[in-house]
Amino acid sequence: MKIALAQLNFIVGHFEHNTALMIYALDRARAQGADLVVFTELSVCGYPPRDLLEMEHFIDQCEAAIRKIAGHCKGIAAIVGAPSRNPRAFGKRLLNSAFLLVEGEICGTYHKGLLPTYDVFDEYRYFEPASSFKSIVFKGKKIALTICEDLWNLDVHALYSMNPMDVLIREEPDLIINISASPFAWSHLADRHYTFSENARKYRIPLFVANQMGGHDELLFDGQSGVYNPMGGLVDQIDSFTEDVRVFDLDEVIQSREQPGEIKLSETEKNEVIFKALVFGIREYFGKLGLKKAILGLSGGLDSALTLVLAAEALGPGNCKAVLLPGPYSTDHSISDAVQLAQNLEVPHEIISINETVDALNHALEPHFRGTKPGVAEENLQARARAVILMGLANKFGYVLLNTSNKSEAAVGYGTLYGDMCGGLAVIGDIYKTEAYSLSRHINRHLEIIPANIINKPPSAELKPGQRDTDSLPPYEILDDILFRYIERKMSAEKIIAAGHPAELVRSVLQMVNANEYKRHQTPPILRVSKKAFGSGRKMPLVARFPG
């Protein structure tokens, strides 16, 4: 039997597009002699549909799309993912389902048993978990059909009380098919590979995984749909962040000799995959919104430089606009470094002084500020004047303003709300500052694209004379280690201190993280590349008092 994995880029709710894409994939797979095409989880509507699932007419359209796709399953079968109505009188209204479509008919159904509801996932918000599992039969082969999380309950402390494959394996299926919507995180790639490999090995049957690709708001789906042999060896895999329909022969997979292995990314590989993911993420966000052009404020610092490199790669330099917005405390080298970068990238740039605007603001506020000491309020005026000018250009010419905040800044609130925290998309908001350095050096590995001075000079917001980030923050190597332990590992202050950081510093960093939830509440979507990004995967109270 020949099975095609369809790794496609769906648009949430765009039934016309998704259906056409699936029909095209059917035609292509048929031409290659495939018997069956496997589409991804909720492929009919795109993943994640979120609260669109609560609209009855959304579910109606899913059903109509399945009928239409079934009508094109002539001489070839398909497995598609879609929400379906729960026929029982109790439980959530919907099931997260997979349908086997053969010759115009639904010939098999499977409902997801394990519903991820943690981090960025909220499937129990919509779906009732299935509690009974049966394999489906196609062309004499018994298929253990599963949906994403159904294969992920392998841990010692299992997250769910059951394991669908432990039920399905009793029927002695010939193969496992898993339809997934498993988002990208660089540090998750190894887990995912292990999980699939371990399932094939444990149950001693081949595993075919079709995983969605595409950008959906903050979530990046890399795909990497693949096939594992009964030893757990990875036989073949579709490239990440790429659409493809690839046909595999079941017998060849069973006979293949690949051994299980593990994935361990080098620093270079990590940078490569993050670079690829972020470029993809920008391209997707713009592409799916029908937008083409990005604008950003190029400060001469590392973060906006890195963001511009990524945007130029994603959208083309001609679709990017860099704006230098010198203010009263901007240094000459910031301007020359920024101009050099724009020229290196062939991105058009403008220089617009904020001085007159800042003067007007200071003049308007002078009667009210009189007698006070200049401080953060005055600094923020500069950042906000920049944002207003950038948004003016964005509104006038249809640019999307890119937010250039990194994860370290976002964590401690080192940024001006409605100032440099503006933007339609936060490109490097899931990259710690130390990772931003590493990624920048990686970008420069063959050629100095980012002027060395941008990477080497001490970071500064340049909102007052001689200002440096280290005036109010510890060095980034230390800050990032504390942040990683608190945000990713959820360690207590005590444990972070026990790991070797000064007590006072740890407490002050954690306090900054907690006190700035309100700022992060108002930030744009952040492209997620780690296992714990700010955004929908981290829900913290704003009004709380837990020191951490």
Added chain:
Amino acid sequence: MKIALAQLNFIVGHFEHNTALMIYALDRARAQGADLVVFTELSVCGYPPRDLLEMEHFIDQCEAAIRKIAGHCKGIAAIVGAPSRNPRAFGKRLLNSAFLLVEGEICGTYHKGLLPTYDVFDEYRYFEPASSFKSIVFKGKKIALTICEDLWNLDVHALYSMNPMDVLIREEPDLIINISASPFAWSHLADRHYTFSENARKYRIPLFVANQMGGHDELLFDGQSGVYNPMGGLVDQIDSFTEDVRVFDLDEVIQSREQPGEIKLSETEKNEVIFKALVFGIREYFGKLGLKKAILGLSGGLDSALTLVLAAEALGPGNCKAVLLPGPYSTDHSISDAVQLAQNLEVPHEIISINETVDALNHALEPHFRGTKPGVAEENLQARARAVILMGLANKFGYVLLNTSNKSEAAVGYGTLYGDMCGGLAVIGDIYKTEAYSLSRHINRHLEIIPANIINKPPSAELKPGQRDTDSLPPYEILDDILFRYIERKMSAEKIIAAGHPAELVRSVLQMVNANEYKRHQTPPILRVSKKAFGSGRKMPLVARFPG
């Protein structure tokens, strides 16, 4: 037996405060001869703790707090709510639990079976549902102890496959105790009353409900802890939005003759409860953050007027600052109306012209805008100049900027991001414009607090000469009806058209709602007073294409 209901205002994660409050309540109830004090759901840590639950040391502190409270249960017992570690080798790490504390010991435990995971609730993100239920015994009385949602599975299409009370009733308990954290929504009051009444009636035993009060980010908890007799009659209830510890005699409750009734709010009652809720919400947000002073831009329009009335009531007029920010297209009456309102409320006001700032911005952008037609970009400059000035004052003097957007505007994106959409808290963001009119008239019922002209004049953003909201929007009565059907009822365009609205208008309104998810993604928390507010209870994709 005498049972005290403790309707208290906890702070999420503030164990010292919460524990002290509970010990104080124990002492007070003991002095009144109570045998048992019933605290609310997750009372030990405050509800909702969100991802703080993922920190091991947060759970450790919950356990320590329970031990401390148990130590004060001398001569009186308590039922407290807290997360607890799931002892099983599978499932979510935590349970949502209630503990009976008697003479220093934990003498009974109950775990929540039904975990709300919809709208603003995400309990399955953290908790494993219990599947077995046993009553607890205290002083010879068998108590069916339940937690919030456990009593809510009464519908014909039940949301859960089981009903804990159907299990517990087999033990023939003497009473039901329910510990809740059920947030306020004006249109939810009737449902809540019905649900409790119906449980008492159905199982023919008295019901004691302790419900949390307090503001937690966008969520307002009104309390209304109450006691129902076995006929389903409401015997007594603690006032909404008020802390109290009230003692009830079980025998008296059983013998009481109150009959079941239903709640149906008149328009006046609706306005009264919304007014009370919003004032409470402001007070809570500020109080729990340790902040006192609010600032807002007073435009002379209805929304900022209403917001100021609410803020002045909540914080005191002396803690509010109204800033009039006339621009090139502000009308004279806007300024005089706004001044009149500030004077009526005795709120200090300032007048700060934005003209110079707007001129400077236009001058900076002139070389880039040259040859283009003035439009939204220029209009937004005015709204953003206002925001920068307001935020300057906020940052300088420690004010929190109040956002004044109403729900209709927020829905269709009729507002400037980083302009009038700024603020730390959106006060009337869950109030449709037609509701804002009704509430304003209610406020003026005895005395013209809001100048009549503010209510009667046609609404305008005053960003271009002669501009009116109806230039780009339908009249609010029509708009709000379409919005309500789409947002609250989740109706399709077809069904809304079938209800009598013009097809083209409906499609264009729905398109505006969908296209502006990105703006709402960046708005401050909105005080929730309806069953479907923008915020954590409505999760829509930004990048999607479903016309609705």
